[in-house]
Amino acid sequence: MTMSISQQLAAAGVTGPAESLEGQFGVFRTHLQGEAAIDLSVICDGLGQRWESRDVSFKPYPAAHVTHSFIDAALYLRRAAALKIDEIVSIMCPVAAYMVPLVCEPAGEKRAPRIDTPPAPLVTFAGM
Structure with missing residues (x-):
């Protein structure tokens, strides 16, 4: 089994920004409509039990x-x-x-x- 790039980086001791989600330039502030829109339960409920990757698919064509x-x-x-x-x-x-x-x-x-x-x-x- 091969490791993902993120697993290889982590194994080598590479870390990412501590506040990549909630920081000043994190996903929540740059991609959501302010702090009121942040509902961590959406991403945390079922953590470790529910896997969203099972509900996504590959998009082979640049079309709907x-x-x-x-x-x-x-x-x-x-x-x-x-x-x-x-x-x-x-x-x-x-x-x-x-x-x-x-x-x-x-x-x-x-x-x-x-x-x-x-x-x-x-x-x-x-x-x-």
């Missing part, structure tokens, strides 16, 4: 997570059936109701997002 199965299917079809883009007449991606505001509507904004930075494909339209 709910579109990944469609992208996987398109890539599979391209490989398995040797499809070429000019052979495709249309693509239908049935989605659950909760996905519609995330990736489908309003269609104009989803096809051409209005943001100041170059966007990664965020929606089914771009992912496909």
Whole structure:
């Protein structure tokens, strides 16, 4: 079993800042809405018993997570059936109701997002 980088650093005696969470430049003050928003029970309840890593997943595409199965299917079809883009007449991606505001509507904004930075494909339209 290999050790993580953090385990290797700790084994070598390397320590981190004492107040990386609650310090002046810690996560709580830089990423939360003031001290009133800090509720340590959220991260401490179940400590050592509940493992959040079991509820996360890898994001293989720079697109909304709910579109990944469609992208996987398109890539599979391209490989398995040797499809070429000019052979495709249309693509239908049935989605659950909760996905519609995330990736489908309003269609104009989803096809051409209005943001100041170059966007990664965020929606089914771009992912496909």
